[in-house]
Amino acid sequence: MNARTAISLELREWILATSRAGHSPQTVVELMRAHGYDPQRSRAIVTEVLKLPPANLLVDADAALVRRTKHPEAPLAKAGDREVKVVLSMDKPALRVLDGLLSGEECDELIALATPRLGRALTVNATGGQQVDHRRTSVGMFFKPGELPLVAQLEQRIADLFDIPVSHGEGLQILHYLPGQEYQPHYDWFDPDQPGYATVTARGGQRIASVVIYLNTPEAGGGTAFPAVGLTVTALRGSAVYFAYDGGDASSLHAGLPVLRGEKWIATKWLRERPY
Numbered sequence: 229m230n231a232r233t234a235i236s237l238e239l240r241e242w243i244l245a246t247s248r249a250g251h252s253p254q255t256v257v258e259l260m261r262a263h264g265y266d267p268q269r270s271r272a273i274v275t276e277v278l279k280l281p282p283a284n285l286l287v288d289a290d291a292a293l294v295r296r297t298k299h300p301e302a303p304l305a306k307a308g309d310r311e312v313k314v315v316l317s318m319d320k321p322a323l324r325v326l327d328g329l330l331s332g333e334e335c336d337e338l339i340a341l342a343t344p345r346l347g348r349a350l351t352v353n354a355t356g357g358q359q360v361d362h363r364r365t366s367v368g369m370f371f372k373p374g375e376l377p378l379v380a381q382l383e384q385r386i387a388d389l390f391d392i393p394v395s396h397g398e399g400l401q402i403l404h405y406l407p408g409q410e411y412q413p414h415y416d417w418f419d420p421d422q423p424g425y426a427t428v429t430a431r432g433g434q435r436i437a438s439v440v441i442y443l444n445t446p447e448a449g450g451g452t453a454f455p456a457v458g459l460t461v462t463a464l465r466g467s468a469v470y471f472a473y474d475g476g477d478a479s480s481l482h483a484g485l486p487v488l489r490g491e492k493w494i495a496t497k498w499l500r501e502r503p504y
């Protein structure tokens with residue numbers, strides 16, 4: 229949706245009146261933001277309504293905190309105390325398959341630490357709350373950032389690999405799937421047109437990239453599919469798939485395919501544009 233179609237007459241009049249009352253365009257943006265509007269969109273709308281030249285694009289007070297991930301380069305990339313193999317690279321979506329992000333023993337340890345804390349995996353709903361979602365039938369749990377030495381070590385590897393501060397990561401999520409369980413096609417980024425967008429992005433801003441780490445090798449099934457580009461990444465213990473979707477890339481649509489035999493364990497790290 230472009231800014232023009234989204235601006236209601238009421239909002240347009242409010243922006244003009246607030247500006248005429250002597251408030252700066254920056255203040256108008258801050259007021260909109262306080263009322264739950266997306267900051268980036270608010271700047272675009274205010275720029276258009278007040279007919280500001282593009283050169284005058286309003287500055288975002290938090291812009292200095294906004295970061296993007298760097299995509300690791302083949303063949304080898306440094307990840308803290310480990311070196312990982314970049315075994316596949318794709319441009320759209322920006323995607324890497326990484327081999328050896330965790331050792332086999334570390335995978336087992338994460339599974340053991342998570343097992344007593346598992347519950348039905350939830351998703352973020354339209355109003356920003358957590359919900360049981362039929363598209364996601366696995367069970368899971370979250371570690372708090374830096375909660376345990378191994379969790380902190382993995383977070384540091386991820387920060388190094390993608391050149392983004394540890395503070396931009398959500399807590400590591402562990403998911404467990406049994407035969408028949410899956411995670412149907414979805415995006416990890418938040419839709420700016422959903423009513424809960426301001427709530428889910430109030431802390432940390434938009435999600436910019438995901439890292440799905442395989443903690444075991446399912447006997448059959450359980451890969452991660454990217455249906456828009458016809459790619460399926462095999463779930464292999466200790467390896468990971470990283471994909472970035474800055475600006476809400478539609479080609480990042482993905483799914484956890486049903487496990488056919490055995491089980492599947494993953495750790496997922498979502499990265500945000502600002503400190504979370």
Ligand SMILES: O=C(O)CCC(=O)C(=O)O
Nearest residue numbers: 411440451452483484496
């Ligand atoms: O299970 C998978 O392979 C994908 C998981 C996923 O998409 C997620 O946790 O957001």
Ligand SMILES: [Fe+2]
Nearest residue numbers: 414415416482
């Ligand atoms: Fe996902």
